[in-house]
Amino acid sequence: MGDMIEFQANGHTAQGYLALPDGGTGPGVMVIQEWWGLVPQIKATCDRLARDGFVALAPDLYHGELAEHTEMDKAGELMNKLVQEMDHAATDMSSAVTALLDHDAVTSDSVGVVGFCMGGMLTLVIAAKEGDRVGAAAPFYGAPLGDGGPDWSNLSAKVVGHFAENDDFFPPDAVKALETDLQAAGKDVSFTVYEGSGHAFTNEEDPLGNYDDALDTSTWAETIQLFNEAL
Numbered sequence: 001m002g003d004m005i006e007f008q009a010n011g012h013t014a015q016g017y018l019a020l021p022d023g024g025t026g027p028g029v030m031v032i033q034e035w036w037g038l039v040p041q042i043k044a045t046c047d048r049l050a051r052d053g054f055v056a057l058a059p060d061l062y063h064g065e066l067a068e069h070t071e072m073d074k075a076g077e078l079m080n081k082l083v084q085e086m087d088h089a090a091t092d093m094s095s096a097v098t099a100l101l102d103h104d105a106v107t108s109d110s111v112g113v114v115g116f117c118m119g120g121m122l123t124l125v126i127a128a129k130e131g132d133r134v135g136a137a138a139p140f141y142g143a144p145l146g147d148g149g150p151d152w153s154n155l156s157a158k159v160v161g162h163f164a165e166n167d168d169f170f171p172p173d174a175v176k177a178l179e180t181d182l183q184a185a186g187k188d189v190s191f192t193v194y195e196g197s198g199h200a201f202t203n204e205e206d207p208l209g210n211y212d213d214a215l216d217t218s219t220w221a222e223t224i225q226l227f228n229e230a231l
Contacts, residue, residue: 001019001046001047001050002018002019002020002043002047002050002056003017003018004016004017004018005017005018005057005099007095007098007099009092010091010095014059014060014092014095014096015059015060015063015064016038016057016058016059016060016096016099017038017042017043017046017057017058017060018046018056018057018103019043019046019047019049019055019056020050020055020105021050021051021052021053021054023053024105025104025105025106026050026053026054026105026106026107027053027054027055027106027107027108027112027227027228027231028054028055028056028100028101028103028106028111028112028231029054029055029056029057029100029112029113029114029227029231030057030059030093030097030100030112030114030126031045031046031049031057031058031113031115032061032093032113032114032115032116032119032120032126033058033060033061033062033115033118033119034116034118034119034200034203035067035075035076035117036066036068036069036207037061037062037065037066037067037075037078038058038059038060038061038062038066039066041203041204041205042116043058045114045116046058048220049114052224054112054227055100055103055105055106057096057099059092059093059095061089061092061093061122062078062082065078069207079118082118089122090125090126090129093122093125093126094126094129094130097111097126097130097134101133108135109135110132110133110134110135110136110230110231111134111135111231112134112135112137112138112230112231113126113127113134113137113157114137114138114140114223115138115139115140115142116141116142116200116202116203117140117141117142117169117199117200118142119139119140120139120143120161121139121142121143121170122142123137123138123139124143124144124150124159125150127155127157127159128150128152128154128155129150130154131154131155131156132156134156134157135230136157136158136159136226136227136229136230137158137159137160137161138161138162138223138226138227139159139162140161140162140163140202140219141162141164141167141169141170141199141200142169142170143161143163143174143178143191145171145174145175146174149178152185152187155187157188157230158226158230159182159188159189160190160192160222160223161175161179161189161190161191161192162191162192162194162202162219162222162223163175163191163193163194164197164198164199164200164201164210165193165195165196165197165198166196166197166198166199166210167198167199168199169199170199172193175191175193176191176193179191194215197210197212197215198210202216202220
């Protein structure tokens with residue numbers, strides 16, 4: 001349904017996958033990749049959003065590099081490089097928000113953001129950075145935990161997050177502690193940890209053997225409802 005596009009990102013050209021709804025216009029949503037990169041499954045997520053009436057853009061934060069599901073070491077290296085160059089990644093994501101808001105097909109004054117794993121963590125990072133330009137955020141099994149998190153003072157988006165009970169990458173106790181801190185700061189944040197679930201439970205390619213079709217369906221419906229109400 002979509003195509004690769006280019007957009008300007010603070011002096012350089014970035015790329016991303018853009019999918020448009022059948023009606024031609026709709027609210028804008030940014031999709032943030034897992035640590036594998038801008039793989040076909042993430043592009044399919046943009047297509048899925050387009051079928052639900054949204055203009056969806058997934059920026060290519062690895063600039064063309066990908067890791068296969070059999071290359072977890074490479075995926076880790078790519079993610080670590082991105083984290084070390086977070087300012088660059090943040091620029092790409094901010095520029096993707098601008099590209100959406102400036103696009104003729106986008107009808108909303110703010111965008112939604114949804115991301116998975118590493119992308120879930122980046123969803124919260126960019127929502128905190130962009131303030132009222134992000135109206136809703138849906139992080140899936142990923143969050144900035146521990147020291148070195150973002151400045152949360154500008155976070156104004158409604159956040160509905162979905163997390164796994166069995167997750168060594170983003171432990172649920174730390175996730176719930178972050179939820180408590182953000183709620184105490186007056187932020188509209190809700191994190192749900194799903195009993196019996198494992199990391200990447202919505203990735204239909206099932207790279208970790210944890211895909212849950214029923215949970216994928218229910219959390220996706222909740223995400224669409226969030227975006228419809230907030231954007």
